[in-house]
Amino acid sequence: MAITFYYSPYSSAVRTHWALEELGIPYEGIRLDLKAGDQKKPELLKLNPNGKVPTLVVDDVPYFESAAINILLGEKYGVDKGLWPKAGTPAHGRAMSWTVWAAASLLSAGTRVMYNTSPEAPEEQKNAAQGEAARKEFDGLLDLLDAELKDKPYLTGDTFTLADALLAADLWWYQMVIVPSLARWPHLQAWVGRCMERPAFKRVSAG
Template sequence: MSITFYYTPNTSASRVHWVLEELGMPYDKVKLDLRAGDQHKPEFLAINPNAKVPALVVDGTPMFESLAIIIYLGDRFGVEKGLWPRVGSGEHAEALAWIVWGSVTLGGSIFRIFHNTSEWFPADARNAIQAESARQEFDGQLKILDQRLQGREYLVGDRFTLVDAANAAAIAWALSFIKVDTSGLSNVTAWLDRSTRRPANQATQGA
């Protein structure tokens, strides 16, 4: 088994990094400097023609898109480690729903806020009205998540899974630059703290 992980810290690659650590899989890391344009080099474009991180090469086969990578790793390696529901089970259906929700619905709001507020994008490309609209959506989505976590410690089943890693990583990153009053979101706050304190996530910090 050969796995090579291409990443940049503090991007969507971070959640794949966390997942790899949770699975305990041996892998090689290749850090890309986005500001220097490493993602546009021919050797990386051969792996991901979209010129984005993360990317993964498993036994010579390239993959990109963090959500696809996490689902693949879960289906292939996560079941036997108790980190992913068995394919075809009811919990697997729930896992797919919540992990896609975290990337598409919640992630869409996060990206709209980032796109309209971050200096990574030109000033004339930012829109304050769009940013505020996305902030309101993000607030509502956190409330949905808080309701889901009522009476449970994790999003799917009775134990931590890769669904929690994927969503907690995205929300922790978002909350680092989005000001949100989380005082009424006790379930989310406890879940986020419980998840991000895991040794696998801590091992990725600053790496």
């Protein structure tokens, strides 16, 4: 097995970096300088036509889109290690669904909140009404996540999985950019805290 991971810190690649560290499988990490445009170099575009991080190459097969990569990692290496549920179980349904929910539903609302309200976003692109609508949608999604975590410590039940890693990685970023306090969502807040206590996350967040 040969795995190459192209990444940049504080990016969508944290989702995959965390998963790789949890799995404890050998991989070569190649850090890209996004500002310098490393991700758009022809050799990188051949692996990831989207020109972004993360990109993962497993035994010469390239993968892009972090949710797809993490699902692949879970299916291929996570089941035996108890980090990804077995296909056909209710926990597997939850792990798949929350992974895609984070990448499609929550990220869509979160990105719109950021572009319409964050001080770092260009002023001329901001629209207050859209920002308000996106914030309502984003907060509502966190409400449902909070309710989901009311009776269980992790997204699929009693066990931490790579679905928790992916969504908690996003919450880490959201806390930095659009939701500094999670106090309104106590179950979600406690879950984020539990996930971030994990040594794998500590290694990744250290840079």
